[in-house]
Amino acid sequence: MRGSRPGAGMVTMLITVEALTKTYGRGPTATHALAGVDLTLDAGSTAIMGPSGSGKTTLLHCLAGIVVPTSGRVVHGGRDLAAESDAARTRLRRTEFGFVFQSGQLLPELPAEENVALPLLLDGQRPARVRGRARELLALVGLAGMEHRRPGELSGGQAQRVAVARALLSRPGVVFADEPTGSLDQGTGAEVMDLLVRATAAEGSALVVVTHDPTVARRCGRVVTMRDGLVAADHRAPEGAGGRR
């Protein structure tokens, strides 16, 4: 049921980045985090890999409209994000994008269901409907029956599953994840990553995940490798091999 967003599930080119640069600071201490990136993000799952400091998080933040680039364009739905107002970018992030961070950033005093439902409850949407959707998503991520547990009563992997459910709440076109398994042991991390790929696919959302971990990247249909602020490699898994989409 994805009828609320025009073209949902049919869009293949989601975000296009053209000649993107981002420089932090100025003068002799300036850091050129992105040095001219061209990239078209399409449906499916994309991992962004590369050495520390190569610009992965900066690219993710530019794609998601969190960071405004120094030059270049980030085009989403025909609109250049950089040319939009802060308010318009915030609205876009709330309605079109979902986010999963390294540690789930759940509110400790709220049960899982409320943590998932909160963004749309704050938006003033009908509570019964929002809570129903939250329960549906918690079941999708394998947490049926744990709706009333608070984050302190969940394992690290379960807490990240709640964060995945929350990211999918508004039926986003794209879910952005920055080292989503970084705080988990390897086995739990692999389970959460599988879940993240499966749940985003089931909901018809694209996935962009920044990771250092090759086993995480192998679960994605495409791997973009950054080096010194540029795309150094861009590999797609052959149809049916790797990239479990």
Ligand SMILES: Nc1ncnc2c1ncn2[C@@H]1O[C@H](COP(=O)(O)OP(=O)(O)OP(=O)(O)O)[C@@H](O)[C@H]1O
């Ligand atoms: N807010 C900031 N102010 C100044 N420099 C920054 C800022 N954010 C990032 N940088 C610098 O920009 C470069 C790219 O950083 P970025 O975080 O995008 O890299 P990364 O590939 O995600 O690194 P890591 O894998 O270590 O997280 C680095 O040299 C970093 O120090």
